[in-house]
Amino acid sequence: MDEDNQKTNEKVDRKVIETEISMGPVHPAALEPYRVRLFVEDEIIKDAEITVGVNHRGVERIMEGLPVEKANSLTEKICGICSNSHIWNSCMVAEKALNIEVPERAQYIRIIMEELERMHSHMLYLAHGCEVLGHETLSMRMFYIRETVMELLRMIGGNRVQYGAPIIGGVRPRCELDEMRIQKLKEGMDTVEEKMTEFADRFVSDPMIMSRITGIGTLSQKDAIKLGTSGPTLRATGVEKDLRRDMTVYDPFEFDVITQDDGDVKSNLLVRVFEILESVKIIRQAVAGLPEGKITNRSWEMQDAPITKSYIEVPRGTLYHSYALQDGRVRHSVIRTPSITNIGAMQYACIGQHVTDAQLSIVQCDPCFTCTDRAVKIIRLDK
Amino acid sequence: MSLKSYSRARAVHVMLVYTGGCNGCDIEIVNCILSPKYDAEQYKVFLTWNPREADVLVVTGPVTRRNEEPLRKMYEAIPEPKVVVAAGACALMGGVYKNIHGDIPSEEIMGPVENIIPVDAKVPGCAVRPEDILSGVVAALPKLLNAK
Numbered sequence A: 001m002d003e004d005n006q007k008t009n010e011k012v013d014r015k016v017i018e019t020e021i022s023m024g025p026v027h028p029a030a031l032e033p034y035r036v037r038l039f040v041e042d043e044i045i046k047d048a049e050i051t052v053g054v055n056h057r058g059v060e061r062i063m064e065g066l067p068v069e070k071a072n073s074l075t076e077k078i079c080g081i082c083s084n085s086h087i088w089n090s091c092m093v094a095e096k097a098l099n100i101e102v103p104e105r106a107q108y109i110r111i112i113m114e115e116l117e118r119m120h121s122h123m124l125y126l127a128h129g130c131e132v133l134g135h136e137t138l139s140m141r142m143f144y145i146r147e148t149v150m151e152l153l154r155m156i157g158g159n160r161v162q163y164g165a166p167i168i169g170g171v172r173p174r175c176e177l178d179e180m181r182i183q184k185l186k187e188g189m190d191t192v193e194e195k196m197t198e199f200a201d202r203f204v205s206d207p208m209i210m211s212r213i214t215g216i217g218t219l220s221q222k223d224a225i226k227l228g229t230s231g232p233t234l235r236a237t238g239v240e241k242d243l244r245r246d247m248t249v250y251d252p253f254e255f256d257v258i259t260q261d262d263g264d265v266k267s268n269l270l271v272r273v274f275e276i277l278e279s280v281k282i283i284r285q286a287v288a289g290l291p292e293g294k295i296t297n298r299s300w301e302m303q304d305a306p307i308t309k310s311y312i313e314v315p316r317g318t319l320y321h322s323y324a325l326q327d328g329r330v331r332h333s334v335i336r337t338p339s340i341t342n343i344g345a346m347q348y349a350c351i352g353q354h355v356t357d358a359q360l361s362i363v364q365c366d367p368c369f370t371c372t373d374r375a376v377k378i379i380r381l382d383k
Numbered sequence B: 001m002s003l004k005s006y007s008r009a010r011a012v013h014v015m016l017v018y019t020g021g022c023n024g025c026d027i028e029i030v031n032c033i034l035s036p037k038y039d040a041e042q043y044k045v046f047l048t049w050n051p052r053e054a055d056v057l058v059v060t061g062p063v064t065r066r067n068e069e070p071l072r073k074m075y076e077a078i079p080e081p082k083v084v085v086a087a088g089a090c091a092l093m094g095g096v097y098k099n100i101h102g103d104i105p106s107e108e109i110m111g112p113v114e115n116i117i118p119v120d121a122k123v124p125g126c127a128v129r130p131e132d133i134l135s136g137v138v139a140a141l142p143k144l145l146n147a148k
Helices: A003-013 A059-063 A068-078 A083-098 A104-133 A136-157 A179-204 A207-213 A221-226 A265-288 A339-350 A355-363 B003-009 B024-034 B065-077 B089-093 B095-099 B130-145
Strands: A019-023 A035-041 A044-051 A305-314 A317-326 A329-336 B012-018 B045-048 B056-060 B083-087 B121-123
Touching: A035 A355, A044 A339, A044 A355, A059 A068, A059 A329, A068 A083, A068 A317, A068 A329, A068 B095, A083 A104, A083 A305, A083 A317, A104 A136, A104 A207, A104 A265, A104 A355, A136 A179, A136 B024, A179 A265, A207 A265, A221 A339, A317 A339, A339 A355, B003 B130, B012 B024, B012 B065, B012 B130, B024 B045, B024 B056, B024 B130, B056 B065, B056 B089, B056 B130, B083 B089, B083 B130, B089 B095, B121 B130
Parallel strands: B012 B045, B012 B056, B056 B083, B083 B121
Antiparallel strands: A019 A035, A035 A044, A305 A317, A317 A329
């Protein structure tokens, strides 16, 4: 019939697989639609297959031939969690292609938005993780802390999701930071730091939670590098790699690259907890040293440009955008999100686990299936 | 008031179906029910992931080709009486994916949700705000509670 069924048959022929547990595309245990097939022997997972592609909307294809400003705001709609990262990177491609200089104040505001987004994304991950663990109280506690960040985002961008701060050459005038907003940002950072520290203490000192997450879903460092994972998932296996260190816009800021050694669910959760505290540090520095001046550089002209690439570090890893410009329109757009390799690596993390831990093992990489589902091969069966 | 409708009014179960949007609406809906700030659970509205125990189906996203069949099945699995709430610009009119395109339109979008299943209440917004979702669900409730 189709390819993945054939592969299963081969596995059955080789007598590797005893039973298959298939979940999805829509399943009560999974928040987003995707398909998981677990091949088990006595409740121990021997092999796993994760299939994405349920949410395919063809964003790259509808971007072809759109004016570049419109295409940028369309990239924001790829993902509702890391929307600022997409529009920021897409604007950076245009700025690189047309040699537009971005004012320093705009870069600082963009970084503030990006770090706020990293905080709320990681907090969502922790809340979802606690829910999958079965600890609803901590999950609700996390949602409560997250509201502080969401209110800040709403204050700056005007919307709780998809605030759309960056435009080509700077940031939107709506996102200008004045005294009152800076004061609120400072207060918000104090609240988040205090509450996150309390949360982390409570989380780590709970023997029940720690015994549930230690040693579950282990991904070795060798596998993580081989499978091309990036972001916190890679850092949780002990590799000190953060693309923010290589980005010139992050040069004025001091922050630590957080690593953990084990590569299991515990390491993944702790990396995110500490990264939230690092983001607090970056935002404090950005607010304290916010340069004066314009926030948008409007003196640029549209011209044709060859394919230009840009990589940035987003909450989940490395994001890639590239497109060419022809008559002010976007051509050959390619977007690659970090989740695609991270989800692939989770197939390895599942192997050897109990069936009850499968969901936890998959969720530990912070999978975002909306980001991931763009380039898939569609086989029409009716032809 | 029968015993059935009495108990139904005291435990409204909302099921969230995600059909290919950008995830923004879904998180706002989960946020609206689970987060202590909005906390719909204090009004006896609960989130469930099981269609067989759901009363209200909240649909987000433009319906993608692969999601059309599951959505229809899920709608059929919910026992009567049931209410469908379409939340967000994508569920109402296909959103940016259906209406904005360059040279070629996207063939993957089968939505809006109205084309596939009947919709009782609509919640506009991109992304929807938690307050709007609460008012949308409340607007759809009379149909559920007045059912025999």
